[in-house]
Amino acid sequence: MKRYSPKLIEKKWQEKWYGSGVFKAQNGSKKRKFYLLVEFPYPSGDGLHVGHCRSYTALDVIARKKRMEGNNVLFPIGWDAFGLPTENYAIKKGVHPSIVTKKNTDNFRRQMKELGFSFDWSREINTTDPKYYKWTQWIFLKLFESGLAYKDKIAINWCPKDKIGLANEEVIGGKCERCGTKVEKKEKEQWMIKITKYAERLVKDLDNVNFLEKIKTQQKEWIGESHGAIVKFSVEGIEESIEVFTTRMDTIFSGTFLILAPGHNFIEKYKNKIENIDEVLKYKEEAKNSSDIDRTNLDKDVTGVQLKGIVAKNPATNEEMPVWIADFVLEQYGTGAVFADAHDKRDFKMAKKYGIALRTSIKPNDELLWQKVKNLEECFEGDGTLYNSSQFDGMSSAIARPLIIAWLLGKGLAKPKTSYKLRDWVFSRQHYWGEPIPLIFCSQCGWQPVPEKDLPIELPKVKNYKPTDTGESPLAAISKWINVKCPKCKGFAKRETDTMPNWAGSNWYYLAYAMLGNSKSEARNPKLDWNEKNIKYWMSVDWYNGGMEHTTLHLLYSRFIFKFLWDIGAVPKQIGAEPYKKRTSHGMVLGEGGIKMSKSKGNVINPDSVVKQYGADTLRVYEMFMGPFEQMIPWDAKGVVGCQRFLEKIYNLALKINPAMRRGAKSNSELDPKFKFSLNKTIKKISEDIEAMKFNTAVSSLMILANNFIENKEFIAKEDVKTLLLLLSPFAPHLAEELWLASSFKGLCCNQKWPKYNPKFIEEEKVLLIVQINGKVRDKIEADFGISQKEAESLALKSEKIKVLVGGNKPVKIIFVANKLINIVI
RNA sequence: GCCGUCGUGGCGGAAUGGGAUACGCGAUUGACUCAAAAUCAAUUGUCCGCAAGGGCAUGUGGGUUCGACUCCCACCGACGGCACCA
Numbered sequence: 001m002k003r004y005s006p007k008l009i010e011k012k013w014q015e016k017w018y019g020s021g022v023f024k025a026q027n028g029s030k031k032r033k034f035y036l037l038v039e040f041p042y043p044s045g046d047g048l049h050v051g052h053c054r055s056y057t058a059l060d061v062i063a064r065k066k067r068m069e070g071n072n073v074l075f076p077i078g079w080d081a082f083g084l085p086t087e088n089y090a091i092k093k094g095v096h097p098s099i100v101t102k103k104n105t106d107n108f109r110r111q112m113k114e115l116g117f118s119f120d121w122s123r124e125i126n127t128t129d130p131k132y133y134k135w136t137q138w139i140f141l142k143l144f145e146s147g148l149a150y151k152d153k154i155a156i157n158w159c160p161k162d163k164i165g166l167a168n169e170e171v172i173g174g175k176c177e178r179c180g181t182k183v184e185k186k187e188k189e190q191w192m193i194k195i196t197k198y199a200e201r202l203v204k205d206l207d208n209v210n211f212l213e214k215i216k217t218q219q220k221e222w223i224g225e226s227h228g229a230i231v232k233f234s235v236e237g238i239e240e241s242i243e244v245f246t247t248r249m250d251t252i253f254s255g256t257f258l259i260l261a262p263g264h265n266f267i268e269k270y271k272n273k274i275e276n277i278d279e280v281l282k283y284k285e286e287a288k289n290s291s292d293i294d295r296t297n298l299d300k301d302v303t304g305v306q307l308k309g310i311v312a313k314n315p316a317t318n319e320e321m322p323v324w325i326a327d328f329v330l331e332q333y334g335t336g337a338v339f340a341d342a343h344d345k346r347d348f349k350m351a352k353k354y355g356i357a358l359r360t361s362i363k364p365n366d367e368l369l370w371q372k373v374k375n376l377e378e379c380f381e382g383d384g385t386l387y388n389s390s391q392f393d394g395m396s397s398a399i400a401r402p403l404i405i406a407w408l409l410g411k412g413l414a415k416p417k418t419s420y421k422l423r424d425w426v427f428s429r430q431h432y433w434g435e436p437i438p439l440i441f442c443s444q445c446g447w448q449p450v451p452e453k454d455l456p457i458e459l460p461k462v463k464n465y466k467p468t469d470t471g472e473s474p475l476a477a478i479s480k481w482i483n484v485k486c487p488k489c490k491g492f493a494k495r496e497t498d499t500m501p502n503w504a505g506s507n508w509y510y511l512a513y514a515m516l517g518n519s520k521s522e523a524r525n526p527k528l529d530w531n532e533k534n535i536k537y538w539m540s541v542d543w544y545n546g547g548m549e550h551t552t553l554h555l556l557y558s559r560f561i562f563k564f565l566w567d568i569g570a571v572p573k574q575i576g577a578e579p580y581k582k583r584t585s586h587g588m589v590l591g592e593g594g595i596k597m598s599k600s601k602g603n604v605i606n607p608d609s610v611v612k613q614y615g616a617d618t619l620r621v622y623e624m625f626m627g628p629f630e631q632m633i634p635w636d637a638k639g640v641v642g643c644q645r646f647l648e649k650i651y652n653l654a655l656k657i658n659p660a661m662r663r664g665a666k667s668n669s670e671l672d673p674k675f676k677f678s679l680n681k682t683i684k685k686i687s688e689d690i691e692a693m694k695f696n697t698a699v700s701s702l703m704i705l706a707n708n709f710i711e712n713k714e715f716i717a718k719e720d721v722k723t724l725l726l727l728l729s730p731f732a733p734h735l736a737e738e739l740w741l742a743s744s745f746k747g748l749c750c751n752q753k754w755p756k757y758n759p760k761f762i763e764e765e766k767v768l769l770i771v772q773i774n775g776k777v778r779d780k781i782e783a784d785f786g787i788s789q790k791e792a793e794s795l796a797l798k799s800e801k802i803k804v805l806v807g808g809n810k811p812v813k814i815i816f817v818a819n820k821l822i823n824i825v826i
Numbered sequence: 827g828c829c830g831u832c833g834u835g836g837c838g839g840a841a842u843g844g845g846a847u848a849c850g851c852g853a854u855u856g857a858c859u860c861a862a863a864a865u866c867a868a869u870u871g872u873c874c875g876c877a878a879g880g881g882c883a884u885g886u887g888g889g890u891u892c893g894a895c896u897c898c899c900a901c902c903g904a905c906g907g908c909a910c911c912a
Contacts (some may be wrong), residue, residue, distance in 0.1 A: 625849085638838095642850045682893095
């Protein structure tokens with residue numbers, strides 16, 4: 001008797017699949033298209049993580065099922081290969097990043113193929129390939145032409161260790177996302193992308209896509225839309241008024257002072273009018289030097305300086321208001337100025353500290369609280385009832401807000417306004433291993449785009465690609481590459497030496513997969529042309545799965561860039577302005593004991609060793625079985641063994657079926673209604689579970705089915721084995737193919753039709769009726785399916801147990817749930 | 827502080843108004859074996875009981891319901907996101 005030996009079978013089937021092109025997606029096919037996308041990995045030197053295996057296996061299960069259901073499935077993969085770790089490794093070892101990348105992608109590809117993922121390898125992409133980044137650069141040129149890319153001197157988040165500027169999204173708790181070093185501020189000229197222009201649409205269009213609710217919420221919170229108004233506060237002796245953004249127009253009557261951000265341009269502009277300008281400038285300088293994290297530390301005492309000699313006027317009360325600056329007011333948000341009152345904790349704290357007058361105008365519903373608020377003992381920030389607010393007295397906050405805006409709008413002192421927390425995207429990196437920004441600076445003509453025909457601007461091969469302490473790109477040292485002619489005036493000019501952030505390549509990669517041609521002439525050497533016909537056929541992505549950590553980064557950026565491409569007509573209008581129809585996410589795989597896997601803790605599980613010991617199918621089944629897909633889950637080496645036992649069971653069972661049954665005698669599924677029921681029910685359950693990403697329960701029901709087969713093994717016929725193998729094939733495809741062949745079925749298992757259940761057979765003929773007394777289970781009776789309430793009642797009351805328990809009591813009420821339960825209330 | 831997710835056996839978890847603990851792991855006992863591993867069989871929430879049987883159990887406390895792991899309210903705890911955002 002042969003034993004289940006993955007080593008002997010897996011390689012064989014991988015060669016068969018990848019050699020025969022069964023996983024190739026057909027451009028323009030008449031079949032229904034289905035575009036399934038997984039986030040392409042960053043090919044690190046560590047190889048594939050078991051977390052990658054989990055999410056890739058999950059989507060592979062879906063891809064395989066969708067294919068068996070007759071869809072033309074596009075399930076592609078590639079490499080997001082620009083980035084710091086590769087550059088750092090290259091510097092350390094003295095090997096060119098492109099060589100490191102090649103080595104790493106080769107390793108990733110080998111690992112993925114060894115796991116039997118059904119990727120269409122003919123569409124493999126690599127963001128560091130000049131043929132690929134030609135289009136990344138082209139998109140940048142379009143952004144530049146549309147005025148969405150601009151250069152600005154800004155204080156960027158600077159990581160002194162990685163020597164790199166970071167986007168806000170890459171700073172976690174004041175520290176560099178990659179290395180954990182405390183981020184500093186550094187003023188630099190940077191290319192910025194106006195993602196803020198798309199803020200409103202990025203929020204609104206979430207209504208039209210099927211993303212997990214938590215993903216939508218996170219994106220919305222990140223974009224931070226809030227509706228309010230701009231209010232004008234006139235300043236005595238100065239024509240210009242100070243504009244303030246507020247969402248709390250209902251509190252305007254309690255506004256007693258104004259606070260400006262230290263960097264507000266009012267200070268610079270009217271410094272002659274400020275009597276204590278030296279003190280103010282000193283405060284401003286201090287605020288500039290402290291990092292955002294220090295400035296926004298909640299435990300820190302509030303500080304501020306009054307602008308002496310400046311007096312503003314409250315447009316609602318016409319009362320005079322002193323003007324202050326304080327570092328908790330941020331330059332970047334709203335107008336960089338607020339009106340302050342007793343209904344904001346920070347304002348309240350500041351007024352108390354510096355003895356600034358306070359007034360309340362919102363009454364809370366709680367009387368006790370109200371007393372404290374009135375006496376300025378406590379700060380009330382919530383909505384309530386207005387008072388001290390002239391004609392608006394007695395109104396609720398929600399009703400008063402729009403009315404006050406309208407009232408001041410009539411006087412030309414306010415207008416409705418929506419603000420966003422989202423900031424423009426810092427798009428420059430001073431590093432070697434990224435896409436060169438395709439711009440040229442000419443002292444006569446300014447910034448000029450590289451002509452499209454000159455794309456791609458290839459990264460020059462250099463010896464020294466170390467980042468510099470000055471913060472200048474290493475490319476700046478390559479004079480041969482830098483010095484060019486101005487595309488406009490042909491005079492001397494210089495190339496931009498900054499490169500793009502590593503999000504640039506992933507902004508549009510889902511389009512690259514779709515673009516790749518695979519007609520006969522292109523089959524050997526697929527072209528990466530901007531092929532609108534193919535884009536139109538494949539887009540949008542039907543199902544995109546990835547990590548929650550990319551919700552405010554890649555997912556937001558790529559939605560933005562897609563909208564931009566749609567706006568300029570680079571993608572067909574018919575496909576809509578959202579790239580992804582559906583977005584799901586997976587949970588992380590943790591080390592044993594529930595801690596994060598890391599090299600330093602030595603708890604990293606290498607998929608290679610799992611495959612070597614147990615085989616790819618076991619790893620796949622275990623990853624699906626370990627727990628709910630969207631939840632974090634710790635690795636359990638013992639659990640892997642259980643999955644191997646399960647596959648072994650199926651292996652033995654399929655090869656051991658009764659020879660008489662093999663020849664097509666009446667099978668158990670025809671003879672035994674219970675077996676027929678369980679088989680059909682399993683088909684239904686697994687089909688539904690895969691769609692709902694409940695892979696753990698899908699595997700569990702496969703296990704139950706296998707146990708069922710074993711109990712009935714003398715009566716299992718070929719047809720039943722066939723169904724079992726088809727259901728197994730998305731999860732353990734190699735074993736399924738092997739047993740498919742061993743059972744002498746024709747063709748490849750992965751090419752077959754997905755089994756259908758017969759609804760007639762999932763209705764049981766006999767049901768187990770639960771008999772309860774006062775809601776407690778007291779007996780179980782077998783009854784015919786479809787039994788009526790009356791029949792059930794008399795049946796239940798005949799039961800000895802029930803008779804005893806009911807005794808002389810008269811049932812008050814009887815609840816009957818068809819085919820399930822009868823509850824006698826006494 | 828705000829928002830979100832989640833608390834079920836020794837462990838991963840199943841069940842989302844109707845049999846709590848499916849499936850798997852682990853553990854115990856037995857069979858096979860010179861022995862071990864593997865495999866197979868049985869048991870496995872907890873308490874009382876010789877047993878039949880019964881009581882108690884889904885973070886805590888209330889509520890709705892004939893019936894609550896599931897719905898509602900309050901609290902406790904864990905994880906994740908955001909955070910002087912006006």
